[in-house]
Amino acid sequence: xxxxxxxxxxxxxxxxxxxxxxxxxxxxxxxxxxxxxxxxxxxxxxxxxxxxxxxxxxxxxxxxxxxxxxxxxxxxxxxxxxxxxxxxxxxxxxxxxxxxxxxxxxxxxxxxxxxxxxxxxxxxxxxxxxxxxxxxxxxxxxxxxxxxxxxxxxxxxxxxxxxxxxxxxxxxxxxxxxxxxxxxxxxxxxxxxxxxxxxxxxxxxxxxxxxxxxxxxxxxxxxxx
Numbered sequence: 426x427x428x429x430x431x432x433x434x435x436x437x438x439x440x441x442x443x444x445x446x447x448x449x450x451x452x453x454x455x456x457x458x459x460x461x462x463x464x465x466x467x468x469x470x471x472x473x474x475x476x477x478x479x480x481x482x483x484x485x486x487x488x489x490x491x492x493x494x495x496x497x498x499x500x501x502x503x504x505x506x507x508x509x510x511x512x513x514x515x516x517x518x519x520x521x522x523x524x525x526x527x528x529x530x531x532x533x534x535x536x537x538x539x540x541x542x543x544x545x546x547x548x549x550x551x552x553x554x555x556x557x558x559x560x561x562x563x564x565x566x567x568x569x570x571x572x573x574x575x576x577x578x579x580x581x582x583x584x585x586x587x588x589x590x591x592x593x594x595x596x597x598x599x600x601x602x603x604x605x606x607x608x609x610x611x612x613x614x615x616x617x618x619x620x621x622x623x624x625x626x627x628x629x630x631x632x633x634x635x636x637x638x639x640x641x642x643x644x645x646x647x648x649x650x
Contacts, residue, residue, distance in 0.1 A: 598632050
């Protein structure tokens with residue numbers, strides 16, 4: 426159960442690119458950013474890195490490849506059975522570049538202005554069960570909160586944070602003390618911002634055992650196919 430709950434917790438916070446929350450009023454600048462990104466999106470090839478306490482993977486994503494995500498370092502035959510299965514799940518789930526102003530961000534719920542200046546504005550929002558890909562993690566969507574930073578010039582999203590404001594128990598004998606994910610966005614060759622680095626932390630305990638998971642994902646060296 427510990428492994429299942431931990432995987433579900435990570436999925437809840439690592440699915441930023443799949444946010445698809447219930448309809449609510451959203452800022453006009455955000456809608457402009459979403460429209461501009463959808464009009465300009467390209468299925469780029471890119472290098473992908475994943476660093477955790479257990480994995481240090483370097484891979485390459487090619488939208489025309491088979492498989493699309495290919496492990497570069499270490500070699501696939503150097504992985505044990507569990508690691509190979511984990512990488513294969515990742516390869517199956519990855520859908521290319523994660524655009525920061527994705528179409529799903531136009532549907533987020535309870536968007537509220539936190540602060541603003543002449544350059545950008547920060548908004549809070551509420552994830553919902555519909556905003557999360559993982560079926561297991563949808564059960565505690567109401568425990569999460571989110572923030573994003575929206576640039577004013579050529580409107581786009583430059584940063585996203587999703588977190589749990591307090592500890593909670595998603596299942597019997599399981600306590601989650603911390604969920605925090607920060608997505609740093611950079612400009613792709615098409616001029617729109619994508620999730621260049623995602624740093625996530627999940628900390629708590631399950632069945633009397635503490636866990637503290639930190640992962641860093643990076644996408645870089647984007648190239649048109």
